[in-house]
Amino acid sequence: MRALCWNGVNDLRVETVDDPRILNPSDVILKVRLSTTCGSDLHLIDGLIPTMRSGDVLGHEFMGEIVEVGREVTKVKKGDRVVVPSFISCGQCWYCQHDLYSLCDTSHPKPELQEPLLGYPTAGIYAYSHAFGGYAGSHAEYIRVPFANTDCFVVPDGVADEAALFISDAAPTGFMGADFCNIQPGDVIAVWGCGGVGLMAQQGAMILGAERVIAIDRYPERLAQAEAFGAIPIDYTKVDVVEALKELTGGRGPDACIDAVGMEADGTGLQHAYDRVKQALYMETDRGAALRQAMLAVRKGGTLSILGVYGLMDKFPLGLLMNKGVTVRTAQQHGQAYVPRLLEHAQRGELTPAALATHRFSLEDSPTGYHMFKHKEDGCLRAVFAP
């Protein structure tokens, strides 16, 4: 089959590789219908995440049709149109049974690579380096999906492929970030980042009853999409964000701040220049401007919900959190806990993730898609590949 493969820093090629096959009894093989780029892929492509191997198949956000099932698969069948969360979760361990699916105890085939870094292995994830399991990704004609009874969700009628696609990752990640905020009547939620995850966090906060949602970014087309979703846009290159948030909240500050930016945050000023230099020298992997701003802006006793992917960051102003009594919540997506209700919200038109699909490519043209996505050319929010 054909697949988009990583061959080194910024070296992506579509190549012919073997078809995947069933390896364990609860596996299925999916014919990929749609697969999309994610900001976290850029960390891999740029070489900020170690333990990638030349030839790895990329892609972790996808949906498709089941074409083959293992002998223990009972909850889905051949021909089903399904969406699959990016993290592979068994559904049987203590973590899965406590809705902490991205921390699954059993799905990581190479835990010895990750245990020294994190203390304990996380769940495996598709195409996110060998330290995260080394599973082959979805930018391909077919993909093997383990634990199909837990990880495959049938897409109901009325939810298009383009909408279901983002219920694999952007939507559950964003929605989980809003859920972390424990939103109460009257709450104002500020979201840094209007990429796929940030926009889904904004819609999630609205669904969960936020009084007002504020969206922070610098790209006009992304801010326009946030506004179309009902958020109040702030361009951080034009105003002092912390002052603007105080103005919008009567001096209280947002009740919760969601960071949907992560380690490749753009920024302005000296701190940003310092971060860029250290990152270039591999002294840290993260730039962190958005996170520091969110820590300053959040109200006393508020919540900081961190969805951006981070590696190493110094100059982390912990005293801001301590002295202000801030609650920090963070995780990689516990998608399996959210996908069923997100499919219902999409079916009722309350969640509209298809808006993220701004650019569509064939699999053969996927390197061009990544280039446009990385450089945000032509207002590219997400590049979608149809193998």
Place this chain on the structure above:
Amino acid sequence: MDDAATETTLDADARAAVTIGRPADELRALWLRPDTQSRIWAHFADVTPSNDRTAAWITHGPAGGEYRWRTEVQETGTHEVRWSTLDGADVAHAGSLAFRPAPGDRGTELHLDVRFDPPGGAVGQVVGKLFHIVPREIVLKALYRFRALALTGEIPTTDPQPAARKGGSDR
């Protein structure tokens, strides 16, 4: 072995623990199944059961060296499994696995302790050189694999899978 001897050979000791949400008797029975041993140690050695109690192990060093030994499981109480290598082992060692109740609803704690003891001393380093893996990594991975098997009936793997290397597949 007395306490003083234990102290002086600590480098040779590989210990690891995991907690599994299943009862101890079920886990002990699964551990003692001969095919279980073959599956959970597959990252390290080819284990061929001879009968319910003994097995033949073969592992390969990075320079093409081949190392063989036989193990025998000893009679123990219901909260423990012990085994040791028989005479003539290339890598002599003894192992014990203790089953202890975990707090609350968390199931059972498994504490695995493998003591490598080939002639020549500095044992942990020797094993590391032979296999290019530290002993703790070997036993911890076996415990993780056992936990996956006990909870899901399968061991996670990516082997083989599509990749643009080695002719199109990760083997």
